[in-house]
Amino acid sequence: MNKPYLKDGQNLNTFGLRRFPEEKVNVWPDINGSSSSGVSFSCPNYFLCFTFLLLCQIGLLMGHPQCLDYGPPFQPPLHLEFCSAYEKFGCCDQEKDNSIAAKYWEIMDYISPQGHRLCGRYIKDILCQECSPYAAHLYDAENPQTPLRNLPGLCSDYCSEFHFNCHSAITLLTNDKHIQECCERNKTRFCNLLNLQDQDYCFPNILKNTDLNRNLGSVVEDPKGCLQLCLTEVANGLRNPVLMVHANDDTHRMFIAEQVGMVWVYLPDGSRLEEPFLDIKKIVLASPWIGDERGFLGMAFHPKYKYNGKFYIYYSYMDKKVEKIRISELKVLASDVNKADPHSERNLLELEEPAANHNGGQLLFGVDGYMYLFTGDGGKAGDPFGKFGNAQNKSTLLGKVLRIDVDGKNPGGKPYHIPPDNPFVSDPKALPEIYAYGVRNMWRCTVDRGDPVTDKGRGRIFCGDVGQNRFEEIDIIVKGGNYGWRAKEGFECYDTKLCRNSSLDDVLPIFAYGRKVGKSVTGGYIYRGCESPNLNGLYIFGDFMSGRLMALQEDERTNKWKKQDICIGSTKACAFPGLISSYNKFIISFAEDEAGELYFMATSYPSAYAPYGSLYKFVDPARRAPPGKCKQKPVPVKTKSKHVPFVPLAKTVLELLNEPSTTKPPKKSYAKKSKKPVSTQTKGSAVKKKQSGQASQKTKARISKPNLDLPKQKGKTPKVSPKTKSSQFIKTKMKPSPLPKKRAAEEKSQKKQKGARSRSRL
Template sequence: MFSDHKGCLQLCLTEVANGLRNPVLMVHANDHTHRMFIAEQVGVIWVYLPDGSRLEEPFLDIRSLVLATPWLGDERGFLGMAFHPKYKDNSKFYIYYSYMDKNRVEKIRISELKVLASDANKADPRSERNLLELEEPAANHNGGQLHFGVDGYMYLFTGDGGKAGDPFGTFGNAQNKSTFLGKVLRIDVDGRSSDGKPYRIPPDNPFVSDPKARPEVYAYGVRNMWRCAVDRGDPVTKKGRGRIFCGDVGQNRFEEVDVIVKGGNYGWRAKEGFECYDTRLCHNSSLDDILPIFAYGRSVGKSVTGGFVYRGCESPNLNGLYIFGDFMNGRLMALQEDEKRNKWQKQDICIGSTKTCAFPRMISSYSKFIISFAEDEAGELYFLSTSYPSAYAPHGSLYKFIDPARRAPPGKCKYKPIPVKTKSKRILFVPRAKTVLELLNEPSTTKPLKKTSTPTAATPAAASQKGKKTPSTKIKASTAKPAPSGKKRQKIKAEAKPHKPKQEEKVARLDRTTPASPLPKNKSSHLTRTKKLLPKKAALGKEKQERRKKGRLSSSS
């Protein structure tokens, strides 16, 4: 790895996909086809082939079922997807999305579907089998992660129900083990329970014998975990295999990264990060609460997006690094495990300097709002982001991380994808972002490419938090100024340029207890600029001025 003089890890990116509407996830089927399935928040899943092309017809389109809006920062929509560990044999996969029932009650639905036997690139929407439904008391904090652990069980990550400070009941939803909200749930999708549930409870779930707890609960005390990942383990030793890492979005002071353990209490709402949030609950809480492996304050970021531990082949120096980011300011970060001290050390990631990334296909910028991280079938790492966080705005892209300091030997990381018959037309990938080489070769009249500045780390203050707080959300939008007293909110401004992280970016959170502004009509792409046309009257006035001016000139001559 190469770090600059400020200690910022220098990495590069390649653009893999673009034109996506709030891409919330990218997953693979682990079937040796090396296809990538990218889901948009509106409820559409696309298939990307190993050659970079996309199939014209979607894998799944359930927009008619999914509750999504064009409101900026709206967290509802299609949120999670996972393929069954034995997908090659049973063709099953699972989805997690927001919907509204017949009584106009907002809910989360987790369901099972199958792929058509006649087309491996098409899901059968008629095969949907509902596994679990949760009523959502507010529009925000919907969680959304769905994945299978190395034990073969499904893990579900739910939010605390929304609003500010988990105000539900005496202790909040997250500390109440009799509710599904604010939890990590674990179920066996391959069985059915004796009481009629369409799934089985794993016999070693930690609270199966507690009459006051839901037997599905695996861990609790979480606020709104946004993006969790299972560690594949070291490619040689398999060390770390099976660990589950999550980013848990904070309230108003700290964002945190957690490693999930069975039966663990992660502290919310008693604690936020390493500190007390609700003083009364905090003083009475268990000393056995699971603390984050890392937490950061508002000078670093405002909404964590959980990432992955890199276990790929192409960039061997990155092995073991947990790479994640912040949704609000576009900051990329890495955690390095210090086993001797049992701590994780943070390192900032800088993208796109001309010195390190002057190679074919390498780009120097990315869209600011980091929605999700992803891992392909070979273990290489990606992230998905957008310049305008509305579910209907096609400004999202997929980027792949590249470490220019050390690449694997030629031929070492080659693999042969199993070919898949495609019935749909293939759409070739057309890059939109300029590469570093293109920027370097532009005429000298253009501004020189700036190096990415090193973000400034922050040390959490040792103070308790009191009073009501503005709700923290995962899908949030930036504003020009902080909102006064958490009441008045300003509209987000679309990013006109791709993002390069800047030091101490000032952005405010969007209050998700009330709807945000709808997407303006006729919004131009962030990749193209349009000139503002003069109003008709102004244009006529300008024309008259020109005629008068010409008249004066002719008379004076």
């Protein structure tokens, strides 16, 4: 059948174009993959219609790039033939580009050659706005609950030109009857409907806005240079989650350990198994005291776990009134891949702890297949053991990085083998397990996967080493390295006499920061995931006490590392579905899933028995990988335990924006500024003041994670528990956190008493 063309010499804006047949109208794929022209926005009352659009624009246009599928834009992997203006960065891959081109040519089949010349450019521009990195703004698609516009937001001058020359094409661009009936002949009504309040974001002005397009696709920075990242909540209700690891067995399960000695299995769908993977809380030495550093501290899966089912744990326990650290091997049950065999435990190493603090706790396997263990210096303050301290004494395993081969046995009867290239195997005064020394209390070390393309950096081990009372530091571990403690703290001298005599070959940190930034470093990861390409190569870490998140970027020319703060919770950057604006303050640990995506764990109340810990995943709102590139195919796992679905507790940014204006504004991220936390007064049941007539000694308490730095302090230190009589404390103000009902009632009662004042204790 012949199609109705415009006759030569006939103006398109005066010729009534035939509408598509019904079966040809719905040809625009929507975000869910079904075929439609988008959610129809029809409104019988023009004024209500316009007001609704205006309110949507005011409430939701946040100024960040976003696509119609509610995700950040991306760099298309292949060349775009049709919407080529967006082939470097936008919201279309080649498949989407081809579907838009097909839509265009179907429309143009209904237009005469003269109409092609007059309107082809307008129609192509309008259709290609689905590929714009600001497509969500143009179509009012920031919020999944609001209807999509049928047509993108057009600037008034451009809209007027389009309507004057091509108004009859409106019936071809949309099947919205309201727009077709009210606007084909009425330019004012049509352009009002397509108007955006912020003219910077309408087409084509958006293309000319240098402020919006200058750094498009890069990590967003605020005026102070703080990187704007976002979070999703992955798990909650955890009791001091000290670590999350994966088994590297293609199942993409996540194993989250609580300080009390419980390990839980989280499946790729976000659910948790009701029964734990491991439960040794009866053996693990832990307490409800705030900041107690003892407990279940480390876990690592054997590199060949997929075949041998072996994994390793690091925990505190009491052996005949003597506190010890135990590193042991266990196996998974043959009958259930989601349950460990508690009877399979094989002790590898035990260390006596002279104090309750500085227990280390990291286990990991290097790319060489050997296991690395990170021990603390034994506790107290200033490493006071012996003439030079434990960390500098190579005849003790405390304050060291150890390396052992768990797949062999030593001829001397040890349940592991010593790697032949360990640096001190030939030194009769040194223990052969030592790989590096001079460390204070390294809390969270990680192995760099290497650049996903070049493999550069693969195998480097990064650690956060908690300082004494001046500096926190980040180190890269090298074989035989002396990291300076207790002669040095950060880049500075700590023990002046030792520092003068220390070797010039001491390994210096790649970065150190002072107490204005934080008081207890939590080591992180080099990002090597797929979903956030901008973050590749960034070392992301945090501080337990200040709650700050930070990143280090390596300058390959100078081999120096530049630090930037990370800010979480900007409603402008994080107005995407599922993203949250805040996190719990006390950053306990960082984690990496099997795909290389980055997470961290934090709690609002740092007690081993308080279920206020959460797991968060980092999201870059500025750029993502192309759709489909990062899809994982987890190997199915048979489960015998019930699945507990994930129920988020944190409100998303969009939920906060949609709340009535009378509600309080969203809580700001702790990472934005180094402000002092809000004060609270917490009375630990185990802390008792002497009543023997002597004046109670006033002490300064510091809330810590399981590796808290304990600075020098004059005078006696209050007894908190067995082994903590030598612990030192500093004053800390803590943000009030929800407490168990009984404890909360006691707190309320105590606060009513005049002059009542207590300190938080470890």
